[in-house]
Every structure is written in C-alpha cells, then in structure tokens.
Amino acid sequence: MAALYEGYTLCGLVPSQNLTNSGIQGVEAERDSDHVIITDAFRSVTLYKVSDQKPLGSWTVKQGCCLTCPAVYNTHTKEYVAVTDNKVIRIWKEDDVLLDKTFKATVSSDIWRLHCVAGGDPVVLFQRGAVRLLDTLLSAPQQIVEDFLAPHETIRWSTNIVVETQQFVIFATETKGDNFLYLQKVTQKVLQRYRLESEDSSLSPLSFSASYRDDLIHLLYLYPNGHVYQSVISVWSLGSDEGPQTLSLPRNLLLALSVDEDKLNAASALLLDEAHVAVVGVPHPSAGTGKDFLCIWNINFQTLQAGKEIAGKIFGQLWCYSNKLFIPHGKTLSVIPYGCTKSSLASALGKLKKSRIEETRPLVSVPSWNNILHEEKTQPSRTTEIRKLRTTRKSQSSPSLTVEQVLELIKTAPVEEVQKEVEGLFCRTDMQDLTQSVGQLASSLVSRSLADTAFYSSTTLSQLVQSQSLCHSMCPDLMQLALEKKDYFLCQLCLQFFPDVPEAVTCTCLKAFISLPDSDAEKMNLEPDSLSFMETLTSREHGQVALQNGFNSSSSLEDHSDVTMTKEHEEDKKSPSPEQSCPVALKKAVLLNEVLQTAYSDDLLLPHLKDLSSQHVLVFLQYLHFLYLKYSHDTFPQSHGYRSPSATQIMDWVCLLLDAHFTVLVMTPEANGLLINLHSFIKAQVKLFSELGKVEGGLQELQHMKIKQDIGQYSIEVIELF
Template structure:
C-alpha cells in the first residue's frame, strides 16, 4: 500500500528568484547530503537547498551571455559541484566559492549531453555523440578526441547505475521514429546497442530504469496510456548484433472510465510507481494530478489533484516527490508499505515492531467504526460495565444499565442525563479503557463532551476536559474541535494546556491562541487559574512586592556599562531594575505566551497569520520576547529556570518571525522607537561581549596547542598573560 503524506513549498519559481519558469527546471539533482537538492534553472543559475528547512544554502550563476546547458551535479567523493555551460565549458567549484568565473575551468572538444554522479563511482560524462568518459579521464586531457558513437540519433534519456563496483550508463536514442537503447560498461569499455520493439499507435514518451541481479529493467511510459517493461541482461557475449528488445505490458493507466495521460514517472519500489500527468474522463475537464500505482495488482493507490498545473517534470529523492506546481516547487512526502493481497484488503497484521505513530487521527474514524472498534475484547475493545443505579429527581434517568455496551451506545444513552451524572459515567468509562485502544477511547469521550456542548452551550464540561488533556497523551488531530470550543469560550487555561501537550496544532489555531492571549486584559487574567510553572522562577508573582533585585550579572553585561543603553521614558514605563527591564506583562499572560513559544510550528504557514496581528499587540509581544532574551543573556547557560520555559532559540526565532511580519509597522510606530533603540543597543553590546569571548577562546586554543608541543620534564611555574 502507498500513500501521499504532507506537502510543502520548497521555493518560488518567479523569474527573479533564481529559478526560471521557462517550461520548468533544467533538472533537480541530489546534493551532498541526503536532505540537500540541487536545482538548475533553464538559464544561468544553480541553487542548493536544504529540504527540511526549506531554505537555500548556496546559489551560483554563470556570467551574462553564458547559459547552463547541463544540470549541475555534486561529486559525492569530493563534495564539489560540476556544471557545463555553453555545451563545452566545464566548471568545478566548492561551497566556499562565490564567483564561478574564478573557479576551475576546462574547455572540452565535444558537446556534453549530461553528467551523472554516482555515490561510489564518481561523475560520468555522456557526450551528445554517445561517447562516455569518466570525469577523471577528461580532466587529465580535456581536449582529447571524443568519438561519435551514434549517427543521426538524438539522446532522449540517460541514467547511470552501480552494478557491484562497476559503473554502468544506460541511455536511449531516437531516429526516424525508431528507439534504441545503449548500455555502456565503463570499466570494461564495452558498449551494447539494442532496438526497442515497435508498436502501432504507441510511442515512448518517458523512460526510467533500475538494476537488480545483473538485469536492467527499463520502463517506458508510452503515448497509448500504458507502461511497458523491457528486460536487458548485463551479461552479453557479442557486441556486434543489434538485438530487438520485446516490450511487455506492465500497467494500463485507466481506472473507472478515466485515463491518465502521463508526462513523467519514477519507480518507488518493486511494486509501486508514481506518475505525473493529466487524468481525463469523457464528460469532465482534464485534471493534472500526481498518482501512485501498484504494478502487482494493477491498481491506483492514491492521487492528488494539482489545480495550478505543472511543467510535467517529476523527481523523487529520500521518499519525497519534487515537482513544479504553478509558480512554486512543491515537495510531497510519501510512504510505501508491503505490497500484498492481505494489505490491499486491509487484513495485514502488524509485525512485531510496527511503526505506529503515538497519535491517531480521530477524523479518520467514522462514527460507526468507532462503536464497532470497541465491540470485542480480542480486538482491544473497551467494555463498559456499570451496575450503579442512578437516583435523582423524577426527571432523572433511573436504572441506566450499560453492561457490555459498545462505547458509542453508552454515550448515546448518557446524552440527556444531568451534568454530574454524565461526568461520573465518563470517568468510569475512561478508567475501564484498555491500553491498546486508550487514545481512541479517550478521543470518543472528548468528542462526546464537545458534541454535548454544541447541542446545549450551557453544558461546557471545562474541568473534565482540562483533566483529560492533563492526564492523557492526546493530539489535536484526535479531537480537533476541542481547541475551537476553548477559543470560543476564551478558556485560556485549557488552551495553555493544549499548547503544551498537543504536538500537531495547526499554525492558524496557534495564532488564534496568541491573539486571545495578547488581547485579554490583565485584570481578567488575575481571576483565572493559569499554570505559572514556566514563569514563577524569574517573574515576581507578588504584585505588591516592588523591591528592586540586586542579582549579580554573570555574562559581563550591565546596563550601566554603556551610557544611554536604556532610555528614561522606557525605563519608567517598564519599571526598570538593576538587572534589566521588568516583565511588560503580568505573570499570567507571560505563562500563556510561554506556551505559545514552546509550541511546534512551521515558519512558512505561521508567518501569513502573524501579519494580521494588530500593531499594539505585536509591539507588546515583541517587548516580552526582548525581556526574555535579556533574561536568558544574564546567565552563562542562557536557559530560563522553571518548567516548560522557552529556550533562547525559540525566543530568537519568534523575534525574527514577528519582525519579519511587522517590520514596516513597528518602525513607523512612535511608541516602538525607544524600545527598538534599546533592543539595538543591547544586541550590539551582546555582539561585542561574544566577540571578546571568541578572542579568549582562540587565545586559549593557541596556548593549549603550544603546551602540547612543549612537555617540560621538570617542575615549572608558567605565567600566562592575555593581552
């Protein structure tokens, strides 16, 4: 079985971004590390990206008038980058090189079609004439004669593999409608030529291949909406005979009356392939989509519609798909599981060490499935037993016997009972939940509480919901309506607990929590029970105690060391003490904001929401972040005391996010001018301080090196003076 997982944008494809839009990219190649990719545009620029961070690590361009005619590749042995521009000019450089005009240059004697880099075999250069050379051989004599192996044929596709310790290059050519396959073994310098079997009304449009057990499996995506397989043995006795390779049908790209017009495809494993193309039906408009097919059972496993269109190019590295979608380069992660009939019908048992997430997606379970999932003890079901006779007023429920009822039925029977009875029954229900389906059981209880509130808003079981979130390992996806209801009721304590315990809160919900925390009044918060564990160790909780602290500054920085570091109006407003500015918010609000800082987020998805934050709240939040930064900088270990306190990296990341989102507004606000000036002076002092530390570190390292060189045999006293 196969599935498409989360997706994100790696980079934009606007003409000014360094990645052109001229029919897509020239190529995307793996970088020096598994998480790196190299993008080459149809122009002058190559960019190295770290995929998980969605940020460029380096960008190189040839000068005006030159054009990259070959995708940039990485030499995995030397971590150098190799490119060809203007067909014959070879360039080699490293990460630290900036100007490509000053790096190694070699002009070759023939036009290059493509360079393939192998992890253990080094780069291999394929010329347009079909000749193949290793990069090392070319660098020894760049102007060596290159043979024209193919005559009047055009190379359509090429790929390099390692078979054992031997590099093997495979490429296909076309001439007058006929397609040929060449297999070049570099170590033995042997070349085999084959001809693909022709088929009426069918023309190969895209190729891919893999090697296993000395056999090359070549796959052809053809114009008749089918994928064919061609087997090519590596062991051949003769080189002169041009064999005709038969094609066998691997996959028919039609399902439920729709046909996929594929443009490119990749092999995922022995049973799965991914195809990018246009899905067409007789009565509908074509829809571009990414699909995963099971070749063993001839089935479409999953698909994702791409409404913004693509360039028809698809790459796959490290279980990630890369393709252009509109004006961006999109990344989609995927997973492929064992392909078997048992897996296809959903009866495959988990292995001894199943890779199961600690959090389940509650939305994936239907209501009937929920009730059925608790029906038997053998399947980890939850059986509810209650022999309690409920005694209440005349309108109360009498003798509610729920022995051995599924959870769904139990919840339905409790729908109209009073609040106290309802909560008592749910607590018993949770106490009988078995470990195997504990999360699903608790999720059903939370869902019942939320549905009861939606039916009648007076039934808001705030204490029970808070108890459940604090006690059990839940997730946002398990109970997505919980935080929405808490936001509606401005239940800041429940929101704080969810932020600290849920690992998968969407950025939009995180922003909604931040907006409420900043806008709610301090007077209201003082009447609310908030968890103060994250602030109690560094914020004076007693509001009546205005005593000035005299704690010693340990990192060498003090406001008095730099004249004018703190401006008087700002100091008066913030109640300045000898160890820095006091917290601009109360302890309750500070604890709530700390929960925001400690929550997980993606910068790409959070930044658009932060831009909607009102200017007043943005300045207040920025002042609090600066206060935390000063607090962290006071200590040598740069960590705040207390439980669930934000780290200095989280504080700095949020400061950068907030400045990115509101830079123009904050600069223009008069009330932010003094604060920004103080922030600038403090950061400048910190830079000077750490610069001096770096000098001391360098001096100590040099002294340590000198001490290792000189090993006195007798007792001696040495005086070291650092100037």
C-alpha cells in the first residue's frame, strides 16, 4: 500500500505574471536526505534544511545575469555548480558570500543541464547533445563539443544514472512532432538513439521519469491524454562509435488515466518504486472538476492508493527525494512525505509478512517432523533428516504414485496410508514440481476431514503448510478445521507461514488462544524456536531490578503525585511484582506471540477486536505489558536467534486494543492499575527521549567545533555545551 502524509510548506514562490511558470527551475538533493538546493527561474540559489523549513544560505548572481539551469551539489568536493547565461559555469562553496568573486569558466557551446547524483561526478549536457564530465570540461573550457542533434531538434528532458562505476546520461528530444530518446555513456562518445512511438494526434509527452534496476532503465512518460507508458532499455545496448543508430523503442501502457475533454497541459508522472507512480495535475477519479490532486497509483493492480487535494494552480512540476515529494502550487512549494510498501496482493490487502519473519524461516523444503511433534532429545540437523528420509525411500521398491493418484487416494484411504503416500510424494518429487499441487492436496485433505470426522491427519497438513507453497486463500477452511480439532500446532504453523491470514481469522485464533485452559496448553507440542524464546524469557530471576530505556517498574508508582509510597509498597519491592511474572501459561504465551507477528490492516482488524470480551482484552493487555517490561529490562537478553515479536509489534497491538476498548477499560476497575502502569511507562519514555535529545545536541556541537592547531604538549580546555 501507499500513503501520503501531512505536508508542509518549505518556501514561498514568485510565479510569473501570467501564472504559467512556478518560478522554480529545479529542486536538487544536497549533502543528505534533509537538505535540498532550490534554483529559481531568475537569479538565486537557496539551500534549505527540509525538516526545519528554513533556508541555510542563499546566493544571487549580479544584475544582468540569469541562471539558465538548476544548480547541483558535488558531494566529492562539497561545492555548488551552476550555469549562467547558458555558457558560464560557476562553482562556489557554502562559506562563499558573493558569487562574483568565486570561480567561473566560459565554455564554447550552450549548456542544457548539469547533473550530479550521489556517488558520481558532475556531468554537463550541452544543448546539441554532447556530454562531458565537469572536470574534463574545465581542463579546457573552450574545447570543441560535438553536435549530435538535427538542426530543429531540441532537448525536452534529461537525467543521469550511475551503474556500478559507469555514468549514463539519458535525454529526450523533439523535432517536427517526432520524439526521440538518447542514451549515452559519459566516459565514451557512444550514443544510442531511440524513436518513441507516436501517440494520437501527434501528442508529445508532458513529463518523463527514469529509474534503474536489474541492469535495465525503466522509462516512464505521461501524455496529455492521460496515458502513462513504460519502456525498458538495457544500459549495455549502446551503438557503435560511427554514430547513433535509430531504433524503435517498444512501450507498455501502464495507466490510462481519465481526463476531461480538454487535454492535460500541466501534469507530471514520477516513478516512486517498481510498483508505484506519483501523478500530479491529473483529475481525481472520484472528485469534481476544477480540483487539482496529487495521487499515487499502483501500476501492478491499476489502483489508486492515495490522493491529496492541492490548493492553488498546479504547474506540472514534481520532484522526489528521500520519500518526500516536492510540489510547487499557487505561491508555495510544499513537501509531502509518502510511504510505499512492497507491491503484492498480500500488501494491497494489508497482509504482507514482516521481512524479519521471513529471515527466521528454515530454508529447507521438509523439516524433521518427528523432532518437532515428539520432542526427541537427540535432534540432528533438518538437512540430515531429509537426506536420510530420501535415502530410505529410494531403497524401497514400493511403486511411485503421481499427484493425481494421491488425490484419488485421499478420498477413500485411511489416515496412515494417506500420510505415508503424501510424505513419499514429497521425498520423491522436487518441491518446484509440487508447488502447484500443494493447494490441491491440502483442499482434498480438508474436505475429507470436514466430511468424515474420523479422518484427520495433522502431520500431513503440517507438512503441506511448511512447504511454503500454501496460503490461506488456496485453502480457506484449513485454519477453521485446525481450530475445531484444537490442533494449535497447525494453527501456529499457519500463522507463521501464511502471508494472507484474514483479520477475522486472526481474531478467532486470538479468542481461542486466550480461552485455552492452562492445563490443556501445557499438553501441546509447539514449534521449538518460539517455545525456546518464552522459556528464556520466563527463566530469568524476577528479583533483579534493572534499568534500561529509562524505565524501572519498581519506580513506576513514584512518578504519580496522587500515590504515596508506604511501607507496604516498600515490602512489595522485595517480592516479584505482578508485572514481572507472565500472566498466562508459557505455551499459551507462545501462541499469542504468533498472533502478534501476523500481518494485518488496522482498519480491517479493529472491528473484529471489538468483539473480544473485556476479560480477554484485560488478559491480553497484561501479557503485552509483561512483554514490553521484559524488553525494557537488562534482565532479558534481546537475542535475535529466536522467533519472537518485536517491540514495535507489541506496542502496535497495545494501541489497537486501547483504541477498540478504551471506554470499557476505563470503566473496568480491574484495568485501572494496568492503565496507570502503561501511563507511567510512556511518561518515562518521553522523559528518556527528551534527555537523549539534549545529549544529541551536545554531541553535534562537539562535532562542529573546530579543533585548535596551536595546542601544546599540555593544556586544559573548558568546553561549554549550553
């Protein structure tokens, strides 16, 4: 999914008198993600710190001169580079005040743009298509440059990319209604020319955008009729030294945005990642006419993911740096942060698994089920178990059944025979060949189990789930069947491996886990890594009092003005506090941890959370409070070797429960103490981060201080930070 967050104004604009131009030539990245340089359409270059919304420096050329392309920042030399009057290159540093006294050089041909990306050297693109590195050009400013373009061919857009150690310049041109794209390697005079396919009525693209990934350049361009196309070019497919060969550039229609009867005249489309495109100046599908919007579209699913109305006139300009969109409109330049998650059907529905969970999964196809289910003391590696199992199978002379035969066998055969043949199928067949059949096998097993109460094979279903080729949508009745059979180990595996568990099913599992009697929970066999995590967590001595992240549970009551410390409270400190003991049984806690690590969408989960009883909510909140206290103390070694929920996931669930049941909790006497403890913890965290901010400020002051060079062999120096 994608989202547009609350924006803010970076600076004011001085648009042209007829309001056709914003007054900004360009916005370029500077030293880091929080600094940009803005070049206006007249004479000034200004450095801004984005988070502070204030200028840090400004430089203006003298009267009679004009900036003819956006200034760039050279990260290697920490210098700014700009062009005035098309031919004069100016270079200066942040400490310089007057540009007239800084370095300048006049070249022999008109310059179109300067380009400089992080990790690369500044590149100069001339109006007639020649490209030079800035250092090479300055070594002989009056050198003759090539003329690659036709007499009436003009550049409309350009950019450059860095591929490994090579720089490439891409620019689009227009001549007599035809549009061309050029790709040139900076260090070689080798140029490749492509012809863009013509659009209806010989329309020319309004905007271009390019990104690089997997050795391919992905070019995005928007036409006035609302069509957004993509073309893919290999960076290594350059022409010969004899001259550019004109090739046809295939294109693919990504979006067909609806526009009014009039064609677009001020719009822009920008690639954000491989699946999302930001579009400005195109009417919102569900909004009325006369309103301008900034929208983010998912090109994989053809869906509008986020939209924000923009006040004032849109000029068709859009820049993107560090997950921030810079858009001039009316008389302001606004900064709008955005976020895009990985594009997939699971993420579009809010069900994308965390990458941390993926890293903890075993990388083998079939784990050792005997070790997991029966908890054998001697546990050889899973790879060894698979190798032994396959060797045994190969030595047997039993006939091999195909997937179709096994599917027929499931309909009538007893549990033992089905389990044997499915296990044999996994051992005989490559997992890549079984990927398409796992869903059929699981559906057949579940259908048989629902129709015949005496038939149920937990081991076989668990094996299918851990093959990582099965998801909830392929077999939607599987988790419901596991809950009916009280097969909580299978439920745990489904929560671990299914990327698309619906929020309703997640809440159903949560209710079942909380309602599970402790005596029944202790009889279960669960996944070893998650069980080891809880054993480690609960085996620590409760009597230790430690301080980390600025919070100490024993002092939580001391921060309240309404509570007075008494002797009873002093005695309570000597014994384990309720917050330090796990409020649920160990194996029940393991199952609750799986719920915490399951992906969800807030809007879809909240209605189902409201169905929880107040007692269930209170127990779950107490457990979340216990977890967070453990995470905040030195008594818990925060090791990443176990499968465990993150602190962020814990706090997210706390917030969800409070949002869904706040009124009920406030009116429940049993919850008062818990709410007070949560308030104490948050108060301590705020105080901690406030102090950390002061320390950060002091360290920054130390970093910026200039070291004196005349310090002798012995000296005493006093540094005042505040």
